[in-house]
Amino acid sequence: MENTVFMNMCLIINGTKVLVQERKDQDWPGITFPGGHVETGESFTDAVIREVREETGLTIHEAQLCGVRDWYSEETRHVVMFYRTEKFTGELKDSEEGRVWWEELENLMSLPLAHDMADMIRVFLEDEFSELFYRYDGDKWQKELK
Numbered sequence: 001m002e003n004t005v006f007m008n009m010c011l012i013i014n015g016t017k018v019l020v021q022e023r024k025d026q027d028w029p030g031i032t033f034p035g036g037h038v039e040t041g042e043s044f045t046d047a048v049i050r051e052v053r054e055e056t057g058l059t060i061h062e063a064q065l066c067g068v069r070d071w072y073s074e075e076t077r078h079v080v081m082f083y084r085t086e087k088f089t090g091e092l093k094d095s096e097e098g099r100v101w102w103e104e105l106e107n108l109m110s111l112p113l114a115h116d117m118a119d120m121i122r123v124f125l126e127d128e129f130s131e132l133f134y135r136y137d138g139d140k141w142q143k144e145l146k
Helices: 044-056 103-109 119-126
Strands: 003-014 017-023 030-032 036-037 058-061 065-071 075-084 087-090 098-104 129-138 139-144
Touching: 003 044, 003 058, 003 087, 003 119, 017 044, 017 103, 030 119, 036 044, 044 075, 044 087, 044 098, 065 119, 075 119, 087 129, 098 103, 103 119, 119 129, 119 139
Parallel strands: 003 075, 065 129
Antiparallel strands: 003 017, 003 036, 017 030, 017 098, 058 087, 065 075, 129 139
């Protein structure tokens, strides 16, 4: 058995726009979608609802699991569950995680995206993919869209 860390990320769609976040964290800066860690004893769905509310002020509804991103490092598997929804309530607000705003979906790939976010967007939006997997081959990371 391996140690596992669970995280989440959510694509929130509003007509032709999607909610983006400009992350302040220097470990993974750039434009991404809101999300974070699953806390001990918390359901995956409750975790994504909580993270989105903390980072954006919105409460999401009917979030659907649409894929995963995963990798193994330092004897731990890291799993980011991708959710997608068009249902939400609340007032949009920035948080300590970063600034948030609605961006036209067609402009998304032209933004300064966080590392590998373009591949993650494919998993969020393209039905043929459900996983972005990273394998370390001894001297560099290899990524695979599956």
